[in-house]
Amino acid sequence: TAFVVDEVSGIVKETLEVVIGRSQFEQKRVAQWTSSVVEQSLSQLSKLNKPFKYIVTCIIMQKNGAGLQSASSCFWDNTTD
Amino acid sequence: MEEYHSGDEMSFSPDDATNVVKECIEGIIGGVDYSQNKVNQWTASIVEHTLTQLVKQAKPYKYIVNCAVMQKSGAGLHTANSCYWDTTTDGSCTVRWENRTMYCVVSVFAVAIAL
Numbered sequence: 001t002a003f004v005v006d007e008v009s010g011i012v013k014e015t016l017e018v019v020i021g022r023s024q025f026e027q028k029r030v031a032q033w034t035s036s037v038v039e040q041s042l043s044q045l046s047k048l049n050k051p052f053k054y055i056v057t058c059i060i061m062q063k064n065g066a067g068l069q070s071a072s073s074c075f076w077d078n079t080t081d
Numbered sequence: 082m083e084e085y086h087s088g089d090e091m092s093f094s095p096d097d098a099t100n101v102v103k104e105c106i107e108g109i110i111g112g113v114d115y116s117q118n119k120v121n122q123w124t125a126s127i128v129e130h131t132l133t134q135l136v137k138q139a140k141p142y143k144y145i146v147n148c149a150v151m152q153k154s155g156a157g158l159h160t161a162n163s164c165y166w167d168t169t170t171d172g173s174c175t176v177r178w179e180n181r182t183m184y185c186v187v188s189v190f191a192v193a194i195a196l
Contacts (some may be wrong), residue, residue: 027157034161042163053166055173055190057147064156067117070149071124073132076192077143 001050003081008045012056015041025062034058093142093191094137096154102176102187105130115152124148127187131178135189145190160194166192 015048019036023029023080062067074081089181109126113119135144146180164173170193178185 002141002151008177017097017153021102025157027091028158030157031161035163038163042165045166053164053171053192055145055162055164055166055192057101057156057160057188059149059161060152061158064154064162065158066154067119067120067151068151068158069124070147071121072147073125073128075132075136080124081143 003052007048011044012041015044020060025060030060034060056057084161092170093140093193095174097138098174098189098191099176101134102131102174102189103132103178106144106176106178106185106187110180110183110185112180115150116179117166119135120150124150127185131187131189135191140191141194141196142191143194144191147188147190149186150183152184153179156169159187160188162188162190164190 015037019040020033023033038056041056041058045052045056059068059070069076105127108125109130125146131146131148132144135142135146149160151159162173162175164171171191173188173190175186175188180189
């Protein structure tokens with residue numbers, strides 16, 4: 001019961017394809033998309049039945065020439081998380 | 082929201098975390114304009130300083146800190162988080178900050194360590 005990065009990436013990519021796929025950016029739908037992406041990813045992850053807690057975040061940004069930088073830092077157990 | 086003072090060690094305070102985050106952001110990008118060269122340093126500094134301050138509280142928690150900085154140029158940005166955890170002990174907070182030229186969104190997640 002370890003955290004398998006490839007398995008989880010696969011689940012997330014599939015969820016993105018299903019929810020957004022080839023759609024164009026639409027301000028009216030973007031709130032639904034982010035919610036659906038995180039909820040569906042989370043439910044697929046919990047189906048793996050591994051002894052983990054999960055946190056899923058999703059950022060959607062329109063392609064408009066703006067710069068976006070993100071970073072994350074984690075204080076946890078490197079052997080298990 | 083009720084506060085249990087006798088159980089302070091075991092609970093996550095979103096208000097405290099929000100203050101820690103705001104101070105870190107102000108300290109690092111308070112009065113500056115968006116700069117493509119410096120933005121990666123900024124996001125790294127914000128997450129590291131926030132994490133250091135949280136860890137100093139010496140609570141039995143694991144932390145995850147996320148930071149996104151976006152230039153103001155008319156583009157739309159939407160974010161969402163979903164968490165599968167123990168709602169009695171775990172918690173999160175998100176801080177949205179902006180100045181004249183950029184937006185900054187920082188999320189802190191605290192997951193209790195089962196002792």
